[in-house]
Amino acid sequence: MNRKLLIQSSLRILLRNKLRTLFMSVGVMIGVGTLIAGQSLGAGVEKEIKQRVNKIFSPGSIMLVSSTLTYSDVEAIESQLDQVIASAPRWGYAEFEISFQGSNRKAAVFGHTVEGETVWNRSVTEGRFFTSSDISKAARVALIGHRLAELLFGEGNDAIDQEIMIGSVPFRIIGVLEPQGIDPHGEDRDEDIFVPITTAMQRLYKSDYIGIAKLIVSDIEAVDDDADEIAEILREEHHIAVGEDEDFAIYTSKFVGRMIQKANKVLTVYMMVAAAVVLLVAAIVIASIMLVVVRERIAEIGLRKALGATEQNISFQFLAEVVTVTLISGVLGIGLGLGAASLVSMHIDMPVIVNLNQVAMALGAALAVGIASGIAPARKAARLDPVEALR
Amino acid sequence: MIKIRNISKTYQRPGEGELKVLDQVNFEVERGEFVAIVGPSGSGKTTLMNILGLLDTADVGDYELAGKSISSMSANELAKTRNSTIGFVFQQFHLLPRTTATENVELPLVYSSGDGGDARNKAVKALCRVGLEERLTHYPSELSGGQQQRVAIARALINDPDIILADEPTGNLDQVAGQQIIDLFRELNEAGSTILLITHDPQLARQAARVVHINDGRLTAAAPWVSDDGATAVQPIRTETQQGTPA
Numbered sequence: 295m296n297r298k299l300l301i302q303s304s305l306r307i308l309l310r311n312k313l314r315t316l317f318m319s320v321g322v323m324i325g326v327g328t329l330i331a332g333q334s335l336g337a338g339v340e341k342e343i344k345q346r347v348n349k350i351f352s353p354g355s356i357m358l359v360s361s362t363l364t365y366s367d368v369e370a371i372e373s374q375l376d377q378v379i380a381s382a383p384r385w386g387y388a389e390f391e392i393s394f395q396g397s398n399r400k401a402a403v404f405g406h407t408v409e410g411e412t413v414w415n416r417s418v419t420e421g422r423f424f425t426s427s428d429i430s431k432a433a434r435v436a437l438i439g440h441r442l443a444e445l446l447f448g449e450g451n452d453a454i455d456q457e458i459m460i461g462s463v464p465f466r467i468i469g470v471l472e473p474q475g476i477d478p479h480g481e482d483r484d485e486d487i488f489v490p491i492t493t494a495m496q497r498l499y500k501s502d503y504i505g506i507a508k509l510i511v512s513d514i515e516a517v518d519d520d521a522d523e524i525a526e527i528l529r530e531e532h533h534i535a536v537g538e539d540e541d542f543a544i545y546t547s548k549f550v551g552r553m554i555q556k557a558n559k560v561l562t563v564y565m566m567v568a569a570a571v572v573l574l575v576a577a578i579v580i581a582s583i584m585l586v587v588v589r590e591r592i593a594e595i596g597l598r599k600a601l602g603a604t605e606q607n608i609s610f611q612f613l614a615e616v617v618t619v620t621l622i623s624g625v626l627g628i629g630l631g632l633g634a635a636s637l638v639s640m641h642i643d644m645p646v647i648v649n650l651n652q653v654a655m656a657l658g659a660a661l662a663v664g665i666a667s668g669i670a671p672a673r674k675a676a677r678l679d680p681v682e683a684l685r
Numbered sequence: 686m687i688k689i690r691n692i693s694k695t696y697q698r699p700g701e702g703e704l705k706v707l708d709q710v711n712f713e714v715e716r717g718e719f720v721a722i723v724g725p726s727g728s729g730k731t732t733l734m735n736i737l738g739l740l741d742t743a744d745v746g747d748y749e750l751a752g753k754s755i756s757s758m759s760a761n762e763l764a765k766t767r768n769s770t771i772g773f774v775f776q777q778f779h780l781l782p783r784t785t786a787t788e789n790v791e792l793p794l795v796y797s798s799g800d801g802g803d804a805r806n807k808a809v810k811a812l813c814r815v816g817l818e819e820r821l822t823h824y825p826s827e828l829s830g831g832q833q834q835r836v837a838i839a840r841a842l843i844n845d846p847d848i849i850l851a852d853e854p855t856g857n858l859d860q861v862a863g864q865q866i867i868d869l870f871r872e873l874n875e876a877g878s879t880i881l882l883i884t885h886d887p888q889l890a891r892q893a894a895r896v897v898h899i900n901d902g903r904l905t906a907a908a909p910w911v912s913d914d915g916a917t918a919v920q921p922i923r924t925e926t927q928q929g930t931p932a
Contacts, residue, residue: 299795299804303788310783597779600740601840602768602796604761680740684775 295607304615318583318616319623321576322663325569326627326656330648331635332565333655337647338639340558344551349415349474351550354514356521358507358528360542367531368507374527375511377520382406382413383507385494392487393459394446401442403460403487405494405504413508421454421469424490432492436465441484443470463497465489517546573659577667584616584671588678595675596683609672616668617661624660628653686848686879687714687737692746694732694902706732707743708902714848714881719874721882721893722904729902734852734883738771739763751847768796772841774851778833780825780840786812787821790839797844811839815869831862838869848879855889867892 308315351357358368368383385405392401406414411423418437428435436458438446443453456467474483495501511520521544528534528542588595595608603611635646694707706729714720724730735741736748739755748755751770758766780789790808812821815835825833834854841849851870855863867882867889874880874894882893890896898905 296795296797296799296804299791303784303792303795306784306788307781593777593779594781597775597781598792598796599764600738600767600773601793602764604764604796606761607764607796681735684740684779 295604295610300607300611301614301618304611304618308615308619314583314587315619318580318619319626321572321579322620322623322660323627323630325573325576325663326624326660327631327634328565328572329569329659330628330631330652330656331638332562332569333652334632334646334648335635335638335644336558336562336565337649337652338635338645339561340554341647342644343554343558346475346477347550347554348547350477351545351547352415352510353547354511354517355413355547356509356511356517356524357545358509358524358542359505359545360528361503361505362532362541363504363507364502365504367528368504368509370531371509371524371527375520375523377511377513377516378509379512380409380413380510381507382409383491383504384410384414385491385499385501385504386506388499390460390487390498392442392446394456397446399442399445399485401439401485401487402481403489403494403498405491405499406488407491410488410491413510416474417472418469419472421467423469424488428490429492432496433490434463434465434493434497435468435490436460437469437471437488438467439471439482439484439486440473441482442487443467445485460487460489461498514547517548521546521549569659573663577663580616580620580663580667581670584612584668585674588612588671588675591675592678592683595678596680599678599680600684605676608678609676612672612675613665613668616671617664620660620664620667621657624657627660628656631656686716686718686751687712687881688747688749689713689737689743690747692733692736692743692748694729694736694741694743706902707736710746710902710904712897712904714879716847716879717874717877719870719880719882719894721884721890721896722899723884723887723890723896724899725885728899730883730885730899731852733899734850737881738773738850739767764796768793769844770847772838772844772846772849774834774837774841774849774854776853776856778825778830778837778857780833780836782825785822785824786817786828786836786839789825789836790843792840793844807843808839811843812836814842814873815839829862830858831865834858834862834866835869838866838873842873842878848881849873850881850883852883853885854882855884855886863889 363383365383368381372378372381386402388403389400390403392399406424407429408424408426411417417423419440421437423437424435427433438453446458447453447456453467453470458465458467471484471486471488477483489498491504495504509524511517513520525540525544529540532541534540598608598611632646632648639646689710689712692707692710693705696704696706698704710733722730722733732741736743739750750766753766755763755766781792787805787808790811791804794804794807809818809821812818815838817832817835817839820828820832820836825836828836838849849870854870855866858866870880870882871892880893882890884890
């Protein structure tokens with residue numbers, strides 16, 4: 295058989311039956327488009343969320359959360375575990391009434407140490423961060439998010455050295471915090487206020503407990519093992535007997551990474567299931583169109599057999615016609631899916647990430663639909679009796 | 686070229702018992718002959734044509750085509766033999782719609798072992814042989830019936846077949862166009878082609894060099910309804926007639 299001539303003639307037939315070819319391709323285009331859009335958006339969303347979470351949960355970081363966590367707990371961990379290279383407790387985050395010259399706003403107030411600047415990964419763009427003397431003296435100084443500064447002092451006005459009231463305590467602004475945007479909970483982190491942790495404990499919260507501490511360990515990969523050791527230390531510090539419930543929770547960067555992946559996987563799986571359903575319907579549509587086509591082209595099949603086509607030649611031709619349609623539709627579907635994904639990504643401000651695996655998978659799906667839907671019509675055509683077909 | 690011995694074929698008709706379509710048929714065609722098989726509809730001539738064209742098989746009997754016995758051939762070998770040995774011409778032309786004359790003529794080359802590189806040239810040459818050099822890129826719908834049948838003949842010629850099997854080739858044509866097709870066959874025969882014409886029309890058959898009659902599944906040398914001077918003595922049953930009987 296001369297495949298080149300056969301494929302040429304198949305392409306001619308497809309092009310000369312444009313409407314039918316279009317009907318056959320729409321389903322595959324939408325299915326493959328959904329597949330590729332879901333995957334590229336999913337990968338983009340995962341990357342973006344990871345990046346945002348990394349600002350707080352940088353690789354190798356461990357978060358301790360407990361209503362009974364104390365400063366001395368953190369000191370005990372640091373002194374017993376060499377792997378811990380930095381630690382920063384934080385008090386927060388209750389909202390306080392912030393007032394400036396008669397205007398009032400509510401804002402989340404966090405207590406930070408000197409190490410907070412690096413460990414919590416947030417510095418200042420104006421003024422300075424806390425010094426150790428701010429901490430030891432429990433100084434009434436504060437850092438302010440740039441959006442809150444704008445709301446309080448007006449746009450373009452200098453925030454440094456302004457006096458504000460947090461609750462009933464006067465504070466002096468010494469710096470403007472680095473912009474951070476909206477966090478995954480939907481809170482605008484640019485409306486935060488930072489004060490020295492000692493000041494927060496003594497003057498605002500009036501408590502010995504610090505609430506949250508963040509630790510950085512030396513080996514990013516060992517972060518989960520380190521978390522187990524920290525749990526042991528905390529159980530001892532908090533006098534928790536074996537079998538008793540812990541009064542603290544420990545989150546590692548790896549744990550959070552896994553959670554994001556899991557959540558994102560659910561999204562991606564939903565999209566893939568939707569794509570699979572569309573592709574299945576497409577396959578059924580194509581198969582039924584092709585069965586009609588076989589009936590319509592019965593004389594052509596009989597003729598081809600009379601002219602020397604074998605059963606294999608005939609089934610190859612019909613399979614090739616279907617697979618050609620689905621593969622071309624697959625390529626168009628990839629373009630369609632990427633276009634849709636880019637539109638959505640512009641809307642939700644997330645990147646689109648395409649890789650070769652996704653493209654290969656999409657084309658594989660198109661090929662599979664072609665073979666699955668073409669095989670029955672192709673066999674039917676191949677088995678036609680030429681005498682009957684030519685009558 | 687063609688040699689069949691004691692070919693019989695029986696169909697089972699539901700509720701009506703057996704129907705013997707071909708009964709102990711013996712028949713030979715030599716290379717370069719122009720033979721007509723003539724018989725009324727229901728005489729078994731189409732079944733004979735299908736068996737000769739390797740589209741159907743006989744229940745019993747031997748068939749030798751171009752020196753090879755076909756009884757031992759597999760389905761794929763039969764297909765290959767059809768492609769290289771036989772050129773078919775059908776009553777309904779069987780051209781692919783929305784496909785140019787040249788592309789239609791190329792079709793058998795799709796199933797040939799050659800590389801098909803000069804397919805276009807071969808097709809054009811075949812179309813020139815049937816006098817359609819001006820209609821190469823026309824679609825069947827743009828051609829007259831006679832022209833469409835010429836395209837079909839060009840298609841039958843393209844693989845240089847050992848024999849051309851023409852089943853009622855003028856059945857869908859008016860008398861003038863039909864005569865032109867028969868003239869074309871005579872020309873091709875004079876140039877060396879072996880041609881087997883199957884028809885219900887004795888007048889048409891008489892233009893072949895040799896006429897064989899088929900009736901009730903049996904071949905006879907002389908027709909029961911044609912007298913010596915060629916005039917129709919007994920009107921055969923004619924369900925497919927489009928041509929008037931010449932007086």
